[in-house]
Amino acid sequence: MNKDILIVGGGISGIYSAIEASNKTSNILLVESERELGGLLRKLKGCELIFDSNKTSSTEYLRTLVDKVNKTGIEIWKESYVSNILKEDTLFSVDIITKDGIKNVKTKSIIIASGFHEKTRNQSFIPGSNPSGIFTSSAILYYVNVLGYLPTKTCVFYGSTDLSLYAIESLIKANVNVIGVFDDRENPSCLNKNTEDKLNKYNIPLYLSYTVTDVIGKDRVEAIEFSKIKNGIIDENEKIRIDCDSLIISQGYIPECKLIESLNAKMSLWTKGPIVDQNSMTSIDGIFVTGNSLMAHNEIETQIINAKEVGINAAKFKQTERELIDVDFDENYSFVVPEVVDLSSNLSNINFFFRPAKSFNNKTVKVYLNKQIIFSKDYTVLYPPKMENITLDLKKYDLTSDSKIMLKIE
Amino acid sequence: MSSISKIDRIIKEINSSFEVREDNGLLFLDGKTDNYDEIVLAGREAVTSDHYGVINDIRLEGEKEIEENDEILDYSLDNLHVDCLVIGGGVIGSAILRELSKYKLNSILIDKESDIIEHQSGNSNGIIDSGLTIKSKTLKALYTVRGNKMFDKLSEELEVPFERNGHLILLKNRFEKIFYSKLFVNAKKRHIPGIKLINRKTLLSIESEAPKWANYAIYIPSGGSINPYKFTIALAENAVENGALVFLNTKCLSMDVSNNIIKSVKTNRGTIFPKVVINATGIYSDKIAEMAKDRTFTIHPVKSTNLVLDKKVSYIAEKTSFIKSPITVIRDENDTKKVGVIRGVRKLLKQERKYMYEELSTIHSTSGNVIIGPAIIETPKREDYSSDVSIISQIIEEQRKVSPKLKKSDVISYYSATRASTYEDDFVIRKGIFTENIFEACGIDYPGLTASPAIGEDIASMVINYLKEKGYKILPNKLFNPHHSSIKPIKDYPRSLRDKLIKSNPKYGIIVCKCEEISLGEIESCLSSPIPVYTLDAIKKRIGAGSGKCQGSICSPLIQDAIARKKRTSILNIKKSSNESVVLFEKIEDNKHE
């Protein structure tokens, strides 16, 4: 079977890329490993999305989206798993595991939109015993909203990402007692509008600068011990013991990049996803990445912008020699995407996404080209959970392989 | 008697309340303290060669004994008469059971946990030790060397992943070799083949990413690694295939012993009447020996903490497992130098801590995930599986001296478990001394996994001899089949075979665990094995579903659902491991779910 584009992952990003690309070609295959399309959105069933500052029901939203992609007439395989990608001359040879056997598909380009997984208990280095009752927010969302079962009656959260807020919303609706949200950071890890909306609405206290110092319980969690962090050190004297049956971890997202890593694509130290150029193309020609497998998004808006662009780029893709230059940024950023720019490709209106490394007030985001400021934008607030994006028109400048692009916050 | 008075003097120096007494060839220690290190130290100091062993009854004040769950579950085994009762289903009990299944005997194994790989054998690092560095004249050295040689055949018969790529002791300077001259003598005496000193060039041909500082290494080709869970399970399942029975969630509570014979064994599922009892209860083996009135030793649990690294850094130990020579000083002298002459007890107590990272190795595992460990520490708790962040961070810190590039983010998981050590620092493998129909396979700490096949052989032959002596006619099990087909990940099958398999059963085409690419079909076939265990942990350990990067956070709900369907029960009944480790509490009412 020959395709123009193969899209891995039928979540919001994969779907948007598919819809957008289908304007150019209908020879597209979208592969989703689960029984239904939707990815994360499926787990948010019944939750209220905040979208362009309006509240939208996620169930409604997903239904419209699925209708839309179905209407494009592209091929969609569910319960199918992309196992292996091989590069052959100009095409990729892809093995897909399905219920009917292993299918081989040849494709010109690939969009990876396989989402993320949350940092686990082990990746967050949580000490103590290992009983039942330690979950991530996404597992909670799956149990409650997809399967319809309750894994907890009284719980406490560790980490305050946006996903934790959706998990809280779902649990509260099921009459679960959410004792509080603890975070080892000094500021919440979620967007202000979500925090206010959800935590305040349900009267759930937020404890900042606390870390888990013990998990108590042999078979099932019985209690969690949190300790205050002062100046980066655990204060032995300020401990809180919370009696509960569950610890719900929401410590952040790690892009799912198994496929792209197996092809030895260059990975970013900052996003933990692959390094991409302004077209979201990875170091492997013809493979694009979008959504949470590119970087941790927490706003649907930015995700959609990127997914649509990627859909178009993949449809337009032709093998050419790329001429890449690095995009540098100072330590005030936790990441900037793209990290490279291809001079041989379109340079007008490039979207740069970034997150600040810490909170700032009244600062300016400046872009330097060879020490000359070519862009600046003032922000009254910048804070880590809020991803920002700026658009740069680099076509105006005479960029060469020696040009240096540098982003600063000053 | 002079040795007793000497011990008395030493232990009084540790704590003036400590007492020593001699009885029946045993040494008893009594007293109390609130410092656990003192208890362990006294136990160690009391070891002599003229006694069977040390019974350390010194009490730790302030530490409350963890309540044991001795509730009666049912009476399904009540009044059961059997030939052999193996208590404890780790690798040792399983190896013994399999050997016994070579005879026409009615043999059963009981284990108190929901699975046979919950204690030591389920947390082992999978090293098949050469036996080279173990102290001379110990059963440990004997059984390890013998066990090591049995793995090629066994792993083939049982279809368990096993690699014999050798082990390395890394040295910085050539002169350090002289500290190892004894090893070369040991190798000869113990018939350990092929050990040699190699230079960096040869080292790199074996381990291409060997640490930069390692200019020389001692290469021990007989060292290997195996998947410890799969090995234990395969032993037990093969025994079941050959007629033995395994009962899980079955705990030995007490024994009725009279005239030096165990008459019956009380469990939480009724009273069993065996002709012989085999004690393979690991960390509890002194308690079980006590029940059988045959205790000659004391278990002092040693907690071992290990890190598991992401497969993407598997190049750190591509083929072999290695340890930095403790003589080699890399950066910080105080940390890696061996402690010299011991002066004064107080000082000794402090120095104990320094040994914590002495065994720290870089371990190649058959799964491709490198293991870093163990860090070891004495603990009064027998079942202590909790992890301490400071130890984890310290392991990373220490290990950076060996592999400077190691990052905290390379660690995907960590685990701690207790090893069943005795003060004599040796295995107890023998027929009962004070009770005639008990057979002890106790105090089997590192490297018990390696020694297990040899221990299994010997205990079984002791049992057979005893039964013959008693006048029983023992016949071989002519139908014994040593072959067991272990579940292999179908992602490793040739493509055409995998495709065929999916076409015969579409469930092999539904991937449930995405990190490790494991299908619904594999989960179901894992539950159709001779010892099916319907828990999340069992699935994880048997086929690796949920053991990958996301640690089951994505697939656990799906795996649970698959187990429930296969068992034809509600998903509410599917637990993490033990019966009490509930995952889901209730169904959410009035909800339209998928």
Ligand SMILES: Cc1cc2nc3c(=O)[nH]c(=O)nc-3n(C[C@H](O)[C@H](O)[C@H](O)COP(=O)(O)OP(=O)(O)OC[C@H]3O[C@@H](n4cnc5c(N)ncnc54)[C@H](O)[C@@H]3O)c2cc1C
């Ligand atoms: C972290 C760690 C790493 C290790 N790494 C290695 C290695 O790399 N190589 C190596 O060779 N060795 C290794 N070892 C040692 C090896 O794992 C052990 O020596 C071996 O597993 C001991 O097996 P066992 O069957 O004696 O004990 P266990 O596996 O502990 O089994 C004992 C069983 O007895 C059961 N039991 C206890 N009390 C009762 C009761 N009252 N009634 C019924 N059942 C009971 C328990 O439930 C348990 O299943 C390691 C040990 C640890 C802890």
